[in-house]
Amino acid sequence: MSSSHAKDFSFWGGRIPPEIESMSKNLKDVDQELFRKLMKAVVSSLEGKDCVSLMKSIAESTTIPQDRLGHIVAGMHRVLSEAIRIPPSSLKQEAFKENLRELRIPEDFISDFSSVVFGNRRSALETATSTNDPHLPALQDFKWRVDVAISTSSLSRALRSSVLMQMKLSDGSFHCFEVPLSKFQELRYNTALILKEMNDLEKRSILQIQD
Amino acid sequence: MTSIIKETQSIKEAVTFINAIDVNKFSRLISRIIQKLHLKGERTFSEDEEQKLQTALSLDKQALDLVLETTAFILEQAVYHNVKPVALQQQLEAVHLNPDKAEMFSQTWAATGPELVEKLKNNIFAPKKLEYVGWQLNLQMAQSSQARLKSPSAVLQLGLRKEDSEVQENVFADFNHQELLEFYNKLEVVQGQLDSLT
Numbered sequence: 123m124s125s126s127h128a129k130d131f132s133f134w135g136g137r138i139p140p141e142i143e144s145m146s147k148n149l150k151d152v153d154q155e156l157f158r159k160l161m162k163a164v165v166s167s168l169e170g171k172d173c174v175s176l177m178k179s180i181a182e183s184t185t186i187p188q189d190r191l192g193h194i195v196a197g198m199h200r201v202l203s204e205a206i207r208i209p210p211s212s213l214k215q216e217a218f219k220e221n222l223r224e225l226r227i228p229e230d231f232i233s234d235f236s237s238v239v240f241g242n243r244r245s246a247l248e249t250a251t252s253t254n255d256p257h258l259p260a261l262q263d264f265k266w267r268v269d270v271a272i273s274t275s276s277l278s279r280a281l282r283s284s285v286l287m288q289m290k291l292s293d294g295s296f297h298c299f300e301v302p303l304s305k306f307q308e309l310r311y312n313t314a315l316i317l318k319e320m321n322d323l324e325k326r327s328i329l330q331i332q333d
Numbered sequence: 334m335t336s337i338i339k340e341t342q343s344i345k346e347a348v349t350f351i352n353a354i355d356v357n358k359f360s361r362l363i364s365r366i367i368q369k370l371h372l373k374g375e376r377t378f379s380e381d382e383e384q385k386l387q388t389a390l391s392l393d394k395q396a397l398d399l400v401l402e403t404t405a406f407i408l409e410q411a412v413y414h415n416v417k418p419v420a421l422q423q424q425l426e427a428v429h430l431n432p433d434k435a436e437m438f439s440q441t442w443a444a445t446g447p448e449l450v451e452k453l454k455n456n457i458f459a460p461k462k463l464e465y466v467g468w469q470l471n472l473q474m475a476q477s478s479q480a481r482l483k484s485p486s487a488v489l490q491l492g493l494r495k496e497d498s499e500v501q502e503n504v505f506a507d508f509n510h511q512e513l514l515e516f517y518n519k520l521e522v523v524q525g526q527l528d529s530l531t
Binding site: 203206207208209212248251252254255256257258259260261264266268270271274276277278279280282283284285286287289291295297298299300301302303305306308309310312313314316317319320323324 | 460463
């Protein structure tokens with residue numbers, strides 16, 4: 123048992139997830155080319171793309187049985203999703219590699235994993251996986267118009283300004299509504315207030331909550 | 334200034350009837366009418382009330398209808414042209430309304446007129462109107478795909494109401510810091526436009 127302090131923290135949490143364990147047992151006879159093809163397919167699927175045909179062609183190109191490939195792919199998927207969950211400030215590359223070494227995964231494969239988790243494709247992966255998380259709709263499109271009502275059927279000289287807003291949210295819903303001036307001021311004031319609170323929160327939280 | 338009440342045949346008729354009504358009774362009538370003037374499509378008096386009015390004012394149904402419509406019309410014209418109370422009084426006397434009734438119109442207009450104009454200015458023409466702004470600031474600590482976040486997120490609640498409905502529709506939108514800042518900058522541009530109008 124190594125006394126390295128990396129033992130105190132594995133990026134996958136407490137117990138070794140079964141997928142990762144079974145992957146490490148199934149990597150015999152897998153050459154780097156096959157490994158990299160499988161990795162590519164897994165990354166593709168994490169980014170949300172469909173990779174059924176890609177997997178089929180990989181399965182056809184090798185003698186390794188499909189169920190073994192299945193174990194490897196499942197393990198890769200778990201390793202990558204767990205590693206990407208943790209911000210790079212908390213999980214350093216060396217620690218990540220140490221954890222994988224403990225599973226006796228070949229060094230070349232460890233470098234491949236590492237280049238995905240700590241490489242320049244990481245932020246695209248983070249964005250892609252976070253879209254599946256529950257969240258309220260975000261404002262996708264915001265258009266507005268300032269109107270001045272000069273005259274109406276009840277008033278020949280109304281001269282009343284108002285704001286017309288059109289919001290499209292990320293869940294596809296579409297809202298078009300008028301904002302009376304007083305409500306506009308309220309909206310503007312409250313938005314500024316939230317921004318100020320966010321700033322205060324960000325200043326404080328960095329000091330208080332340690333990783 | 335142009336007269337806002339032209340002396341048509343029906344105005345002449347209405348004036349005759351109005352002049353015959355007792356001053357106190359007319360005062361209550363006109364107050365009620367001006368209060369309900371901004372409401373579209375609502376009857377000022379219920380069927381029952383109209384029956385009672387017919388008896389109280391000794392007018393048949395047609396005559397009562399004419400009186401109510403004409404009184405409302407006079408007030409609507411006053412609002413539309415935003416006349417001064419004095420001018421209103423003069424114009425009414427010009428169509429041979431008795432001075433006591435003309436003065437009553439003028440006083441009611443002076444007292445309740447401005448409020449009525451404000452209400453009408455605020456009558457909406459848009460499909461929905463923003464009535465309520467609420468918000469919540471959250472500090473998101475983690476989600477399924479990301480641990481140790483500490484990212485502030487704001488939820489904005491906008492209460493929208495359709496014109497003829499009592500029901501408020503709530504719209505919820507999530508903003509992170511950057512998104513909220515962009516939204517705020519757009520609101521500032523709108524404010525700039527509003528400022529340039531005054």
